[in-house]
Amino acid sequence: xxxxxxxxxxxxxxxxxxxxxxxxxxxxxxxxxxxxxxxxxxxxxxxxxxxxxxxxxxxxxxxxxxxxxxxxxxxxxxxxxxxxxxxxxxxxxxxxxxxxxxxxxxxxxxxxxxxxxxxxxxxxxxxxxxxxxxxxxxxxxxxxxxxxxxxxxxxxxxxxxxxxxxxxxxxxxxxxxxxxxxxxxxxxxxxxxxxxxxxxxxxxxxxxxxxxxxxxxxxxxxxxxxxxxx
Numbered sequence: 001x002x003x004x005x006x007x008x009x010x011x012x013x014x015x016x017x018x019x020x021x022x023x024x025x026x027x028x029x030x031x032x033x034x035x036x037x038x039x040x041x042x043x044x045x046x047x048x049x050x051x052x053x054x055x056x057x058x059x060x061x062x063x064x065x066x067x068x069x070x071x072x073x074x075x076x077x078x079x080x081x082x083x084x085x086x087x088x089x090x091x092x093x094x095x096x097x098x099x100x101x102x103x104x105x106x107x108x109x110x111x112x113x114x115x116x117x118x119x120x121x122x123x124x125x126x127x128x129x130x131x132x133x134x135x136x137x138x139x140x141x142x143x144x145x146x147x148x149x150x151x152x153x154x155x156x157x158x159x160x161x162x163x164x165x166x167x168x169x170x171x172x173x174x175x176x177x178x179x180x181x182x183x184x185x186x187x188x189x190x191x192x193x194x195x196x197x198x199x200x201x202x203x204x205x206x207x208x209x210x211x212x213x214x215x216x217x218x219x220x221x222x223x224x225x226x227x228x229x230x
Contacts (some may be wrong), residue, residue, distance in 0.1 A: 006225035021063070022176035025166045038109070064104045066090040066095055066099075066109060067092075067095060067107070068090070069085075069086075069088075069089035069090070069102055070083075070085065070089065070090065070091050070092050070095065070108075070111065073089075073091075073109055073190065073211075074092075074114075074115065078117055079114075079115040079118045080115075080119060082111065082115050083085050083112055083115035083116065083119070086145045091112075092108045092111045092112035092115060093108075093112055095108040096108045096109055096112055096128070096131075098133075100205040106131075106132060106133060106134070107132075108127070109128045109131045109132035110128070110129065110132045110139060110215055112128040112143075113125045113126070113127075113128035113129035113132065113143070113146060113171070114130060117146055117149060117150055120136075120153075122150040122151075122153045122154050123150075123154065125146065125150045126147060126150045126151075126154075129143050129146055129147050129150070130147070135173070137170075138171075140170050140171075141167040141168075141170040141171035141176055141177075142167075142176070144163050144164075144167035144170060144180075145163070145164060145167040145176070145179075145180050145183070146217065147163040148157075148160045148161075148163035148164040148167060148180070148183060148184075148187075149183075151163055155185050157190060157191055158191075160184075160187050161184050161188060161191075161196075162186065162188040163185045164179070164181070164185050165181075166179045167180040168181045168184065172212040174208050174210045174230075175211065177208060177216065178208045178212070179212075179213065180211035180212050181200040181202070181203055181204050181208075181213070182200075182201075182220075184200055185197040185200040185201055185220070185224075186198075188200070189224075189227075192220055194224050194227040194228045195219075195224075195228055197224045198221065198224035198225060198228055201217050201220045201221045201224055202221060204217050205217045205218070205221065
């Protein structure tokens with residue numbers, strides 16, 4: 001081994017030893033603080049899992065149990081009872097208030113929003129739907145589409161079109177995507193944005209030819225083209 005290489009290795013070892021010495025000094029100086037800090041982390045982790053097991057999980061189960069009656073009213077089209085509940089059963093609004101931090105409480109936001117939408121309370125519908133979070137392939141697009149419906153009723157057409165377009169992008173299938181594209185196109189027509197409407201109709205024709213909307217999409221394309229050329 002050359003003298004130069006040996007010297008370089010010795011310097012590296014000295015540097016490592018120096019670093020270790022500094023670490024040992026740090027640990028020795030702050031040993032109590034490090035122990036207390038580590039203990040605090042252990043306690044926090046313990047509290048988290050304790051909360052999850054003893055409080056969160058039972059709350060979630062209770063919320064799910066209470067949702068059954070509200071969902072039954074919802075399926076019957078009794079949106080007022082589904083939302084407000086009865087003397088014996090909790091409605092979606094109460095479930096959101098009491099169990100909003102649980103999965104069931106989050107889902108209740110979606111149902112409560114749809115109930116408010118059907119009851120003509122459009123801003124309340126948006127409040128619930130905006131609090132609903134999901135990456136579900138069905139409920140996500142439906143929630144965005146419902147927001148679009150609420151915005152239309154509130155005459156907030158730009159937001160309505162944005163919501164419908166987002167819903168269409170989230171649901172790339174022959175059933176819901178064309179519906180949302182058509183709804184957005186209707187809003188564009190209302191705003192006189194015929195090029196945007198035309199783009200949506202052509203999107204349906206080109207990408208969703210098997211959909212129900214594609215059956216007579218040509219007449220919408222023709223109308224949009226005529227208005228675009230004016």
